[in-house]
Amino acid sequence: MMRIALDAMGGDHGPEVTIPAALAALRRYPGVSFSLIGDQPTIARLLDRTGTDTARCSVVHAPQRVEMSDRPSVALRNKRESSMRFALDAVRDGHAGACVSAGNTGALMGMARYVLKTLPGIERPAICAMLPSVNGSTHMLDLGANVDSSSEELFRFAVMGSVLAASIDQRPSPRVALLNIGEEEIKGNDRVKQTALLLEKSKLNYCGFAEGNDIYTGKFDVIVCDGFVGNVALKASEGVAGMLLELARQEFSRNLLTKLSALIAAPVLRRLRDRADPRRYNGASLLGLRGIVIKSHGGADIYSFGRAIDQAVVEMENAVPDRISSALEQFLVNQPLS
Amino acid sequence: MMRIALDAMGGDHGPEVTIPAALAALRRYPGVSFSLIGDQPTIARLLDRTGTDTARCSVVHAPQRVEMSDRPSVALRNKRESSMRFALDAVRDGHAGACVSAGNTGALMGMARYVLKTLPGIERPAICAMLPSVNGSTHMLDLGANVDSSSEELFRFAVMGSVLAASIDQRPSPRVALLNIGEEEIKGNDRVKQTALLLEKSKLNYCGFAEGNDIYTGKFDVIVCDGFVGNVALKASEGVAGMLLELARQEFSRNLLTKLSALIAAPVLRRLRDRADPRRYNGASLLGLRGIVIKSHGGADIYSFGRAIDQAVVEMENAVPDRISSALEQFLVNQPLS
Numbered sequence: 001m002m003r004i005a006l007d008a009m010g011g012d013h014g015p016e017v018t019i020p021a022a023l024a025a026l027r028r029y030p031g032v033s034f035s036l037i038g039d040q041p042t043i044a045r046l047l048d049r050t051g052t053d054t055a056r057c058s059v060v061h062a063p064q065r066v067e068m069s070d071r072p073s074v075a076l077r078n079k080r081e082s083s084m085r086f087a088l089d090a091v092r093d094g095h096a097g098a099c100v101s102a103g104n105t106g107a108l109m110g111m112a113r114y115v116l117k118t119l120p121g122i123e124r125p126a127i128c129a130m131l132p133s134v135n136g137s138t139h140m141l142d143l144g145a146n147v148d149s150s151s152e153e154l155f156r157f158a159v160m161g162s163v164l165a166a167s168i169d170q171r172p173s174p175r176v177a178l179l180n181i182g183e184e185e186i187k188g189n190d191r192v193k194q195t196a197l198l199l200e201k202s203k204l205n206y207c208g209f210a211e212g213n214d215i216y217t218g219k220f221d222v223i224v225c226d227g228f229v230g231n232v233a234l235k236a237s238e239g240v241a242g243m244l245l246e247l248a249r250q251e252f253s254r255n256l257l258t259k260l261s262a263l264i265a266a267p268v269l270r271r272l273r274d275r276a277d278p279r280r281y282n283g284a285s286l287l288g289l290r291g292i293v294i295k296s297h298g299g300a301d302i303y304s305f306g307r308a309i310d311q312a313v314v315e316m317e318n319a320v321p322d323r324i325s326s327a328l329e330q331f332l333v334n335q336p337l338s
Numbered sequence: 339m340m341r342i343a344l345d346a347m348g349g350d351h352g353p354e355v356t357i358p359a360a361l362a363a364l365r366r367y368p369g370v371s372f373s374l375i376g377d378q379p380t381i382a383r384l385l386d387r388t389g390t391d392t393a394r395c396s397v398v399h400a401p402q403r404v405e406m407s408d409r410p411s412v413a414l415r416n417k418r419e420s421s422m423r424f425a426l427d428a429v430r431d432g433h434a435g436a437c438v439s440a441g442n443t444g445a446l447m448g449m450a451r452y453v454l455k456t457l458p459g460i461e462r463p464a465i466c467a468m469l470p471s472v473n474g475s476t477h478m479l480d481l482g483a484n485v486d487s488s489s490e491e492l493f494r495f496a497v498m499g500s501v502l503a504a505s506i507d508q509r510p511s512p513r514v515a516l517l518n519i520g521e522e523e524i525k526g527n528d529r530v531k532q533t534a535l536l537l538e539k540s541k542l543n544y545c546g547f548a549e550g551n552d553i554y555t556g557k558f559d560v561i562v563c564d565g566f567v568g569n570v571a572l573k574a575s576e577g578v579a580g581m582l583l584e585l586a587r588q589e590f591s592r593n594l595l596t597k598l599s600a601l602i603a604a605p606v607l608r609r610l611r612d613r614a615d616p617r618r619y620n621g622a623s624l625l626g627l628r629g630i631v632i633k634s635h636g637g638a639d640i641y642s643f644g645r646a647i648d649q650a651v652v653e654m655e656n657a658v659p660d661r662i663s664s665a666l667e668q669f670l671v672n673q674p675l676s
Contacts, residue, residue, distance in 0.1 A: 181569040212573025231519040235550025
């Protein structure tokens, strides 16, 4: 039985989303159980209400909750009895194989690092997420956990991303690319150029530089970048998609005629939305920790939070931290870093 | 009479696009004239063919052409008789008030810097472009000319972007923001934090940090970032928009029914495309030079290249380099940099 420690209180909607998502996951995965961690009365009420068989759910009361506005350092110091902290403790103590949380990213990062510790050779975990593309999807890291990463760190991101992609996509040798720019006289910055040298010498299936637009072409399985760049790229992408959606909404609701055409085009628009639906890609992995931690988008709905749970299940099935640990060891032996 | 030096041979389509775009601009702007620089016979043929009054066009023969694949350093050394170089020479010698080129970005940057020189306090020009948003548009720089910019350089980008936005949008005090990430425990990297301190102390209308998604909300008039980050954000945005377009194409062409609904929704889809049309936003400014240089997208069509010409006209009307020079001087006096 694989057990997931669920931070039931995390995210904008808290248990109203996390509990139904967990119960739905119980139906999807007969081999999975949950520790539902948070305000016991609230969780119990939600469990009763749905009337689901709760044999595979235990409720763990946590008197505190990490707020979205909590500073990570403050959360780490003062929220030792929070649902987020208890969920991480459960992974550390072997009571659970993964932690899933929709809570405050900075706090989750800081707590996970403190409670679970990082793997040998890793200073800070990296955030890795799947992004949609015309064909398939691409794993991208780091998406904001690290800034000013050295070339050695970027190289380790590549190793970790490659292991994750191999596990999730069942692909023996994922195509790894390094995010760079093509406009410069001397292409890219020094760190990227040095990372490229490390990758060229490595056993990874390194395929060269990717530019920003390659994130969505499916040309690569893993795209590696500094957290500052990755975060901006991700948010800019969300911004464009949001703008196009808003413009579409405005244009289709302009008058009776356009509303009618929206009605007629509705099945196509729905399929289009489904294919690019960011909810499908919810669930970022905090890689480089001695345990599986999945960060859901704070605003996730039940379906979307379920995708983060799916991610946790796949990583447990594939023992991702162990595989990353071996890969890092192998690469660190073959290729001493710093 | 304002004169534009046109690199007629630049871009994927060369004179087939640049000449008709220039002739159309002559009709739009009675006070504008052109030096059409490139292969004389080709240009002459295109002028004859259209039968336009060419009193405001002089043709300047340039025996060489900078190729898209030319390395900037090689172009600088070996293409001294190229249309691109002659266009920049014309600006330097006062024969033209602006250069417009759809050629190789790196070569244009390098040549412009060598031929025109940068303004006092500016080491390398920055690339600034307008990006669409739900309401209005946003000027963003640098988009790839500089990597690893110092906080002093980022501050100067802010000054230049603010002057450009004030000129183009006729806005006395443009809202300036600094691109940053919000996911980190300690938000942002050191350079961004130091730049924020410089901006807070300045007379610019500094409005704090922007995240990637803010590029497309219209919350700010100017967004400042390092060229690496800006380039990735821009390309990632293009990537998402391209993916959504491709998915829409696939879904609408799936079968007879969906094709029919595309037909019915066509007017709405066309308006939507027009509002987000990247061609409308063609024409990036190379800021910080002692002259106006506008870089068009290499793949620009006639309409789109015309937008780059429009950009040159606005900048000439507003004497943007002079205004930037004064602003830099003012800011350098009030606030000595490095």
